[in-house]
Amino acid sequence: MFQRQKYVVQNQETDAALADGSLGERRRTQWGETSNVEETDEELIERLAGGDVAALDALYTRYARPVFSLALRILSDSADAEEVTQDVFERVWRHAPTFDAQRGRFGTWLLSMTHHVAIDRVRKRQRRPQQATAQSVEWTAPGPPAPNDVPESALRNMQAEQVRRALRSLPSSQQQAIELAYFGGLSHLEIAAVLGDPLGTVKARIRRGMDRLRSALERYVTEGEDV
Amino acid sequence: MTDQHVDELIDLYALGALEPGEQAAVDEHLDDCPRCRAQLEEAKQLVLMFAWTPDQHDPPPALRGKVMQRVSHLQRLQGSTQRSWWDRLALPQWLRSPQLGLQLSGALVLVAALLGWRIFGLQSEVTSLRAQIAEQETLVAVLYEPDTRIVPLAAANDPAVTHGYLLFDPERQQAVIKSTALAALPQDQTYQLWLIDGSQPESVGLLSTGPDGHGTAEVMAQRPFSQYQAFGISIEPAGGSDQPTTTPIVVVSL
Ligand SMILES: [Zn+2]
Numbered sequence: 173m174f175q176r177q178k179y180v181v182q183n184q185e186t187d188a189a190l191a192d193g194s195l196g197e198r199r200r201t202q203w204g205e206t207s208n209v210e211e212t213d214e215e216l217i218e219r220l221a222g223g224d225v226a227a228l229d230a231l232y233t234r235y236a237r238p239v240f241s242l243a244l245r246i247l248s249d250s251a252d253a254e255e256v257t258q259d260v261f262e263r264v265w266r267h268a269p270t271f272d273a274q275r276g277r278f279g280t281w282l283l284s285m286t287h288h289v290a291i292d293r294v295r296k297r298q299r300r301p302q303q304a305t306a307q308s309v310e311w312t313a314p315g316p317p318a319p320n321d322v323p324e325s326a327l328r329n330m331q332a333e334q335v336r337r338a339l340r341s342l343p344s345s346q347q348q349a350i351e352l353a354y355f356g357g358l359s360h361l362e363i364a365a366v367l368g369d370p371l372g373t374v375k376a377r378i379r380r381g382m383d384r385l386r387s388a389l390e391r392y393v394t395e396g397e398d399v
Numbered sequence: 400m401t402d403q404h405v406d407e408l409i410d411l412y413a414l415g416a417l418e419p420g421e422q423a424a425v426d427e428h429l430d431d432c433p434r435c436r437a438q439l440e441e442a443k444q445l446v447l448m449f450a451w452t453p454d455q456h457d458p459p460p461a462l463r464g465k466v467m468q469r470v471s472h473l474q475r476l477q478g479s480t481q482r483s484w485w486d487r488l489a490l491p492q493w494l495r496s497p498q499l500g501l502q503l504s505g506a507l508v509l510v511a512a513l514l515g516w517r518i519f520g521l522q523s524e525v526t527s528l529r530a531q532i533a534e535q536e537t538l539v540a541v542l543y544e545p546d547t548r549i550v551p552l553a554a555a556n557d558p559a560v561t562h563g564y565l566l567f568d569p570e571r572q573q574a575v576i577k578s579t580a581l582a583a584l585p586q587d588q589t590y591q592l593w594l595i596d597g598s599q600p601e602s603v604g605l606l607s608t609g610p611d612g613h614g615t616a617e618v619m620a621q622r623p624f625s626q627y628q629a630f631g632i633s634i635e636p637a638g639g640s641d642q643p644t645t646t647p648i649v650v651v652s653l
Contacts, residue, residue: 242453245453283451339449378410
């Protein structure tokens, strides 16, 4: 329990650093100057809310890649992933006037929405559970950072690299169960049915896997130790 | 379930992997257990990171154009809805001045206009408007829908007289009526709202107005608005009637 708490605290410090801009400075030297560095996500959303559609173009430049990649990972179909991406950016425009701008949180919100929309679609497709097993693949190394990487997306990419590594270091049965839940949109009951394992086994795998991830990431956050 | 901690279900909950029944039970426990709520928050933080971990691919280059085209189109539709509506209301010119737009958000301007298009240069008025806006979230939500239509409620006996406006999205069942000039009725009477499909009117709510003739009510239909031909208002005994008992004072086609 103690470990869990510590992890949360560290996480908040990261967000605080992000909010006061100290992380932004470091990132700027790491990723170099880009044309979009000056304007924050929140500023772009404000412009968008004011009717400036060009601001959406800039947000697209920043986030189309992670949005599309997440949708593709969930749907395993490029045309479906394109539709989800289009839907998600339309929602950004729609929600811009009411978006509660907390610095450094837009990307998180955007990807959560992408996850939600894509999982919804997977469930509607009534995919046969067997197919989910077939497409359960290894976590692969990330591609190079997107050309116009900016604060939040850059930060998340760095964090994601650690989470990705931590996931890959899990026993494959734990990794698979977690994947089927998050990217497959399956319940633990459905996962048990797909894998032909007892329910208790599946629950225990997910829990152990998540605990391992927590301690691996905690070591990274507190000691700067690579996962 | 409610008095026992739910440690073994927290991760599954954060992953969205609980069965619906289980989720309801956990929710019940979370309602009065800060300890489990904190654990869930922490687990959610971790799960949020999963979204960034898939192998990264660029979308096809043509997608950007499609997205921008679609949104620009929607934006134009919204713009034209708002413009025609402004024009129909014949708002004083100063209300549309850019300075005002800078001071107040778009929603505030729209709602301020709807709430009586009066003066709101004074800070106190703005504050009170904000309070009214909070009460009128539905109205704001309807205003933000790009497909919202605004129909003036012309008096049945004199088309030159407008009693107010109906704001609705043809694809939805919820709408808002805003009266601007409907005399307050005695205690034992009420305005009743009807949607008409063929000859069978369907009661969709009641409306009461203040001494200034203003009133706002939510309209809840059984089907999307596109499936009705007309909207009407009649004066009925307090509490409303099953079917209209008087000649409607407003009938507008949708
Ligand atoms: Zn508890």
